[in-house]
Amino acid sequence: MTAQDIAIEPLEWDSDFFGFPVARLTFHGKLTLDDAIAELRVSKTRLAYLDVDADHTSLREKAEKLGGRFVGRRVELVTHQLDRLMPEGVEELSHNPDEADRRMVRSLALASGELSRFRIDPGITDQQFTALYDIWIENSMAEGHDQAVLVTRVAGTVGGMISISMKDGVGVIGLFAVHAAHRGRGLGSELLRGAVVWTAEHRGSAVQVTTQGENAGALAAYDSADFSIERISDTFHFWI
Structure with missing residues (x-):
């Protein structure tokens, strides 16, 4: 999980619900986080979700620097x-x-x-x-x-x-x-x-x-x- 292996996954259901393009950022691609955000702007995506491992401090800081809004800690059990x-x-x-x-x-x-x-x-x-x-x-x-x-x-x-x-x-x-x-x-x-x-x-x-x-x-x-x-x-x- 790094800021250099981002992929963009369009979310059809979320897009239909909100009435504008929504996507999820995953770690299965080759984009930098900066490039992914730029590509989202070009595609007119309005909202994107990103989950970052809680102990990945540098990536969390990068997400915040690029305007990511922290909306909560996710715990999977x-x-x-x-x-x-x-x-x-x-x-x-x-x-x-x-x-x-x-x-x-x-x-x-x-x-x-x-x-x-x-x-x-x-x-x-x-x-x-x-x-x-x-x-x-x-x-x-x-x-x-x-x-x-x-x-x-x-x-x-x-x-x-x-x-x-x-x-x-x-x-x-x-x-x-x-x-x-x-x-x-x-x-x-x-x-x-x-x-x-x-x-x-x-x-x-x-x-x-x-x-x-x-x-x-x-x-x-x-x-x-x-x-x-x-x-x-x-x-x-x-x-x-």
Whole structure:
């Protein structure tokens, strides 16, 4: 990973969502970071994402010097310890939930993104952030054997949720949140166990998740659930 092996990857979905060209900068090419930024300007790309290993000080400094906006630390975790007994309080949400459940799950999805780069970056509006997470949770609730939203209830009302999907034989956690009024009661631990069991039931070999380094509560929950850190990186947004 150096500033001399950058490639530009156009992102079709992000571009369609934001209404302008968006790209990701990867380390699979031969451009310098300076040349990549210049090429983005020529192609009229408005926004580009770059993840830099947290211990790569010189590249982080280079990204900042070229106008990259630091939008958060990205922590990737994994566990291979798969349970096979679903916690009693965890259930799979219907793909067509009633309005009360849908409203609460949507609210929790937004809460799960409060520390995300799309929330932190002032270049992204509140409306865009809300729309992005609405699409994410609606897609997670859509019918399909390879994805699910698991919930826990308190007095019949959804108190926490976690979305999980299968990708290349691995369970991938997407959105994860517990209502503020119900934290500290073990609901998050139950949901994580539920996601691990769901993965085992779908013949997965591991569970992966990405969270923000600033999210101490989530990191503690993953540590308690025997997740280990695979990679820590810093994310930069370049507005061209």
